[in-house]
Amino acid sequence: MKQKIIDNLFGLWKHIGEKGKILHVTDDYLFVRSKNNSWPSIVFELKNEEDMFKNLHHEIENQTLPNSISIFEDKALETALLENKFMLKSTVKGMYLNLIEKPKSNHDFDSIYKVDNEQRATEFARIASKSFGYEILDSTITPLINSSSLKLFIGKHNDHYVSCGMLLLDSDNISGIHMIGTTPEYRGLGLGKTMTHKLLLEAFENKSDMVVLVASEAGERIYSKLGFISDGSLKSFRIKDKVELQQS
Incomplete structure (x- = not known):
């Protein structure tokens, strides 16, 4: 893998x-x-x-x-x-998850919204910049709104957009999870985990058998608990x- x-x-x-x-x-x-x-x-x-x-x-x-x-x-x-x-x-670390072995979530994820307009693209850039500590420009995110292979999402908590994530469906029909983040003041509430499960649901909708990602050492421990397997660096x-x- x-x-x-x-x-x-x-x-x-x-x-x-x-x-x-x-x-x-x-x-x-x-x-x-x-x-x-x-x-x-x-x-x-x-x-x-x-x-x-x-x-x-x-x-x-x-x-x-x-x-x-x-x-x-x-x-x-x-x-x-x-x-x-x-x-x-x-x-x-590179990591992968075999979706064939996972049940499909029946959660409605009503607090997570697809980035489908410029306002939400701006929110995604803001959340990601705060989450990861480096600059991400609106002008980088806005052209991705109408992509057929890349989906972007932002999540709300107490009426504030505070989490983000994206999913790329590649030519091998593998779904890659990327840029899962939560702004510092809202960490520890399980919002990143909720976003991850939303992206896994989207991978099911993509009819992908496999999901991949890269993770830090701390992230590797979290994703391992969800069934992801480490493979390479x-x-x-x-x-x-x-x-x-x-x-x-």
Whole structure:
């Protein structure tokens, strides 16, 4: 399942890039760059070409590429990046769930709303920015409203929109759960879990047999309780700054 997990995640970035006209394709990698380097600004689908890494470092240093590279469990790529003065920024786990083994929820989810207009797109961007601690622009979310393969949702609590989530149906008919978040002041109320179950219901509606996601260490523990199985890791790298270079 490792490749299926990463295909869905990279497919999400490509889809967002295509919809927002911010996807760039080169012979050696793809990258998405949103305004102000907001989410998702990332380099991915790298090829392991020997002469690529110095140029890649140079382009990031000159701010013509985002300072964030994602790879999925590739020792050769990881070694090449480290040898060329990149450093590991974060690691998340790939996870999957076989829906055939899960009962379909009969919950009505009346507090969760599909993002189907610009006002709700703005709310999604606001909630996600507060939830994840990095900037997500309205202009990134709005082009996704009428997507046939990507669904976005926001959840209410006490008449306030406070949770978000999205689901991508890929070409393998696998549903990927992404961007599940709750604003800090409303955490601990089970709102993220409710959003997850809503997205699982949408995966059933997609007639998907499999659901995939990537999760932090804390998220891995939560999703494991829902039956998700860990399989592989996604690693993110960035170039070192001048102080880090002097210390290395």
